[in-house]
Amino acid sequence: STSRVSAMNGVPQRGKLLTLDNMNPKVKRVEYAVRGPIVQRAVQIEKELREGVKKPFTEVIKANIGDAHAMGQKPITFLRQVLALCSYPELLKDNQFPEDAKKRAQRILEACGGHSIGAYSASQGIECIRHDVAHFIEKRDGGIPSNPDNIYLSTGASDAIVTILKLLVSGEGRDRTGVMISIPQYPLYSAALAELDAVQISYYLDEDKCWSLDVKELRRALYAARQHCNPRVLCIINPGNPTGQVQSRQCIEDVIRFAKEENLFLMADEVYQDNVYAEGCQFHSFKKVLFEMGPEYSSKVEMASFHSTSKCYMGECGFRGGYMEVINMDPEVKAQLTKLVSVRLCPPVPGQALLDLVVNPPQPDEPSYATFMKERTAVLAALAEKAKLTEQIFNTVPGITCNPVQGAMYTFPRISLPQKAIDKAKEEGQVPDMFYCMKLLEEEGICLVPGSGFGQREGTFHFRMTILPPTEKLKLVLKKIKDFHLRFTKEFS
């Protein structure tokens, strides 16, 4: 089908050179539901609304992604003041900016080539920012040392996660690297594994126990996988995305012990570390628990942990800031890592600057402290309220079961779908929860991500919804979903 004779000039001509048939098959296997077909349809509907097409709603609410500012959350003043000062240093002469903002900006600029955030930085990130990150980690982890040489700044956490996976992937056939990821998972992981041609090893979180992780399930998944690949990596997302659970200290210890026993490289995705709402829950970093388990562990277990400027109280997704800390990495491998990141030159410098402010926020004796704390506290308090609200309202709907949103920014409720709806979906060639979400989008203008995009136990159905909309809008969203769910259930019963 790629070669045909043109009627025009009699010489052989080709169709497209690059086609679905001959393109990279690994790329074809990539799936990323968070921005998949449902979001494309949502964008289309928005366009239709603008063009005057009548719909049963007046706006599309995109609850498919953890995008705080898009949901109306205001940027933290201090962060943006410093960024403005870094962008246009003439403003340093301006009296309207507080002294601590100016000091931070000057310090960042002094660390930049030519005192400009327009210069490339070191590929690993600006040195003084890596020091600030290490200091932040030390403080967070009660004094456990962090070495700035082990910090790599990145383009969001996604970039760092894929980079570490790249290092770890090797082998063919039965020797292919296997990577353990939770189900449900954040689909960056499955997408990266498809692209890198690594084997995905799925371990299931326990929905009945608030999406907690059981080491027995890890062991089951691992031992089964050893039959057909070489499992080398264990990925953990804590607090959980899309499931919102917060791991107990005990659970983290068990995971670390398991990783050590089974010789697994640990990847700890901790981008929601400030997003913990439920009473009795607390964020424990894998690094801290690892070191508290004693030198037998802290000197042995190889690990990378990831953080980002996109979540927590700041929600600065657009800046694509982030870092990782690598622990116990072989120095020769670390040299390879440094080489690998140098090919892309450097992470965006405005994102690095932003990260610096996140790890080194205003201190009590500084002029911006009060406002900063007020803004930060307000965001986190509102999120805590919305987490509770979401759980409560969903659990009043027959056919929706919702675990507590202990942390992160999402709820992943389970939905019962009538058999007729399941059959109808299959008839239309759709997975049932995609059918459900698509219908919700068309009828109510609410964009969610079907559970199938994250993985779920066979025969169960879910969706992921972010809790980020402002409280009043969130209430509206929850009501609309409730009404829709009842209508949907009735329609297909």
Place this chain on the structure above:
Amino acid sequence: STSRVSAMNGVPQRGKLLTLDNMNPKVKRVEYAVRGPIVQRAVQIEKELREGVKKPFTEVIKANIGDAHAMGQKPITFLRQVLALCSYPELLKDNQFPEDAKKRAQRILEACGGHSIGAYSASQGIECIRHDVAHFIEKRDGGIPSNPDNIYLSTGASDAIVTILKLLVSGEGRDRTGVMISIPQYPLYSAALAELDAVQISYYLDEDKCWSLDVKELRRALYAARQHCNPRVLCIINPGNPTGQVQSRQCIEDVIRFAKEENLFLMADEVYQDNVYAEGCQFHSFKKVLFEMGPEYSSKVEMASFHSTSKCYMGECGFRGGYMEVINMDPEVKAQLTKLVSVRLCPPVPGQALLDLVVNPPQPDEPSYATFMKERTAVLAALAEKAKLTEQIFNTVPGITCNPVQGAMYTFPRISLPQKAIDKAKEEGQVPDMFYCMKLLEEEGICLVPGSGFGQREGTFHFRMTILPPTEKLKLVLKKIKDFHLRFTKEFS
């Protein structure tokens, strides 16, 4: 070697899990000289200087990379004003900012989720910025239409280049995708090909004809490669990096005809499109020439062209802004491309904002126009002067031959090395031009990149130096290199 019995507790323990032996072999093969060992040594020397170690120089001059701001070039006022306004919209109330800067900032903010550059954008880039890019291309190319749907914003040009290569790579053994790249080349290409396990097909630029490209050489390289792989892609860098040549219109036509005849996907790296200095030279975009060749070409040849905010007159490397335009891409493949870029969510939004200003600069009737033009012209005029100066001074040195720097930001002079130096280098396990550059760094504090990092004809030696240092410093650098070269030649004769 990865398993041993611990004396401590009698159970088998391992060395490192992740080692040079078992890591991803493709990553190990990656090389990127622009930030390689010589730059690491330069950073080390800078540290030693700060610690008071005595050297024959007081500062390291890093002429290894095209990093304009690091070399003292000042940011363009208008760009930074708008970025500050986007970062901290409170400043929109401020009288010190010109109205056109405010208008631009408002327009960008209105196109952002929640009117914040902290929101994720569409993965392909903010829609109104893609429209501005398309409009910019149309204007640049004399009215040839550009479709915003074919524009993908990116994290610098590197990101887009690797993304397109990812789509194109497939096959195994003799079916592996072959990618034609110039020698000398910018090592992003060879690095990406190593990582993607594609076959590098080297075609040589003609140093004797000012690094021009001859289609005969393309054909030679292609036909030889067909014996052992499946050549599908032809990469061109124009203006050239590291070689600084500017392709003639005729040459571009020949290349396009060749690509069509031989069924090659064209990748046109045009990030230096504003950096043309030599009299009689002019930038011709591949897109424009393609369309001027008539529908037989313009409807057939599949192509991607790349641009960036890092070079030209603005030199804003740290923002990692860029775009690509894809032409004649199969719609199904384009859908795969859109899916692939969505996994990384979006390019950094401040970089997108910056790109918008670059493609939509102040117009003659706007208040910022005069200053903008003055600054832009000054940068480009200084570069033109430095391009000439560099060529002239190098050509006064016996043993250094330097082609005119027609465009881009680099010179790639040829250096004669005495046999004794070559022998000495081999003795020390170094390639000869690395030995030369290392010695230059240690003795004069000047950091260049050895020609071997870009590729060169066997038996020839070169280095790449950026022409970006301020004129007086550039003169000093040239003098130091001259003195060093004479001393080096004498020492090893």
